[in-house]
Amino acid sequence: MLNFDDQINRINSSSLKWDNxxxxxxxxxxxxxxxxxxxxxxxEPVLHAIQDRISHGIFGYTDVSTEAVDAILQWYETRHETTLQREWLTYSPSVVASLAIAVNAYSEPGDSCLIQTPVYPPFFDVVKNNDRELITNPLKLENDRYGIDFEDLEVKLAQKPKLMILCSPHNPVARVWSQEELLRILDLCLTYDVLLISDEIHADLVFSPNKHTMALQLDERYHDHIICCLSPSKTFNLAGLQASVVAIPNKRHRAAFNKYYSRFGLSQLNTLGMTAMATAYGQGAxxxxxxxxxxxxxxxxxxxxxxxxxxxxxxxxxxxxxxxxxxxxxxxxxxxxxxxxxxxxxxxxxxxxxxxxxxxxxxxxxxxxxxxxxxxxxxxxxxxxxxxxx
Ligand SMILES: Cc1ncc(COP(=O)(O)O)c(C=O)c1O
CATH class of the missing domain: 3.90.1150.10 (Aspartate Aminotransferase, domain 1)
Structure with missing residues (x-):
């Protein structure tokens, strides 16, 4: 049994949470x-892998290894019953960076983007800081449980935002969207031709008997409308190592994402982040x-x-x-x-x-x-x- 009871001093570790x-x-x-x-x-296996990588001593430009990709694919196959294709995957230092790139890649200044409030604050920022208009679809609190106001969602999607950023599972209301809810969202996205940017960073942190459904687990006919942001950072506590994944089935959308990414001179991942990601997905279950x-x-x-x-x-x-x-x-x-x-x-x-x-x-x-x-x-x-x- 692992000891999560250990109280580890994080003060003076450059921790955003504990310092200052x-x-x-x-x-x-x-x-x-x-x-x-x-x-x-x-x-532990992640700590060892990072230590081994440090012992190697050379930290040159880093490629995402075949083993890392295998581990990512295997993870989503076994834990989420979702088959991601190797060629769909692209990478970014963080999910928030991926959201900001998606806003830039799939909309123009003045276009609108939809979010469901209350929600993780950077969802507002990536829209507003890029001079896009914010459309909100407030969640409904009924009998102490949050749900989606689908009537309002349809009205808002009919206003033709370029994209909707979905928090799935949702931070902060801690909902795991059901398959039925996701299908309704995706059907509306198809009807109004809105891209769904699905932030699934909390996908692994689900309490039984709830079960996370990945947007890409649903029918293939939705694939052209989905950009799925994934990351080992919440699951395995690796946020400071800056490595995340984006799964984009549509080739044109993938190219648009990568084009925007490279516009800022971004290319490889952090060496230790890549090592940690591969090991966490491979051996962290x-x-x-x-x-x-x-x-x-x-x-x-x-x-x-x-x-x-x-x-x-x-x-x-x-x-x-x-x-x-x-x-x-x-x-x-x-x-x-x-x-x-x-x-x-x-x-x-x-x-x-x-x-x-x-x-x-x-x-x-x-x-x-x-x-x-x-x-x-x-x-x-x-x-x-x-x-x-x-
Ligand atoms: C929904 C959501 N997306 C993204 C992030 C941050 O991800 P990253 O550190 O990879 O940018 C968080 C962190 O709390 C989050 O809750």
Whole structure:
């Protein structure tokens, strides 16, 4: 059994999450449970492979090896029952970079792009920073579960955005879209000729009995409308190594993506990132299974804590991701007051709900990819903040 309980000091490791929190959040001694990386070491085989590669000592221009491609194809075949073709694959340092390239490759300034809010903040940025118009299809919260407002989606897609960026599974509402929901989205994309940019970075982090459906797992007739962004970075905690995959079945779309990519002089991947990606997909399955068990236990800890100690806070039950969406709206605070309360009275740094769009008002996002003792500490801090109101 792996030891996810180990508390590894990340301070002074150039960690975005742990270092400079005072500068970022304006308070000292914060427990950082915000940005989406994990406080766990990557799988042993990955660490060994990187160490071996470092021992080699030469870090010249790096190609994606045949073994790496084999490992990627095998991973999606066995874990997701999806057959990706070798020639569909192209690479990029990160999924956000892939999204930005897709916006540039498949639309022009002034065109519009659709996203479903609340959503991971860079979805807004890649559209707005590239001078495209944002169209939003807000998700519906019904009976404590988010769903898609398909009526509104059809109205918005009829406005002919050039593309729709789908978060699947969804960050921050932690939904795993069902096959039926995905088919409805794709049918609408076909009807209105909108490209679907499917960000599936959280595909592996799904809690049983939920099951992720890849967009490329569905009927071939959708393939020409799908750009699928994949990555080992969330699954195996490799975000700092900067290697990700894009699967694009349509040859013309693939060429457009690659053309835009090379426009900025981008070409190879980082040597260690490529090594880590190949090894993680090739040998990381057992580690991932254990991680999912551990994360599910962390979810249970939060659920139980809320039930017993925090009646004013509601947890949206996560179907996927290690990011929990907590509803503090019954405290009836402004978003700024809520944020400040948690920082100053609780000493905990989470992501403010409104950073995911106005629909996130009253919510906070909590990262539970850390030892269970830290999760408990985080919950105590939330309780301290909330009870200080009494
Ligand atoms: C939906 C989604 N896409 C992309 C990313 C970031 O991916 P990358 O670090 O590869 O840019 C995240 C990170 O939280 C995410 O949640």
């Amino acid at each position: 929190t005072k500068k970022r959040f304006g308070h000292d001694n914060l427990l950082p449970m915000w940005i989406a990386d994990m406080d766990f070491k990557a799988p 057992d580690w991932l299974d254990e991680l999912l068990t551990y994360l599910a236990e962390n979810v249970r800890i939060v659920e139980q804590f809320i039930e017993e100690e925090l009646p004013n806070v509601k947890l949206i039950k996560p179907e996927a991701t290690y990011l929990l969406w907590l509803d503090f709206s019954s405290l009836e605070l402004s978003d700024d007051e809520l944020n400040q309360l948690l920082l100053s009275k609780g000493g905990i740094a989470m992501n403010a709900g409104t950073s995911f769009g106005s629909e996130g008002s009253g919510f906070m996002r909590l990262n539970i990819a850390c030892p269970s003792a830290v999760v408990r500490e985080g919950m105590e801090r939330i309780k301290k903040a909330v009870t200080s109101l009494a």
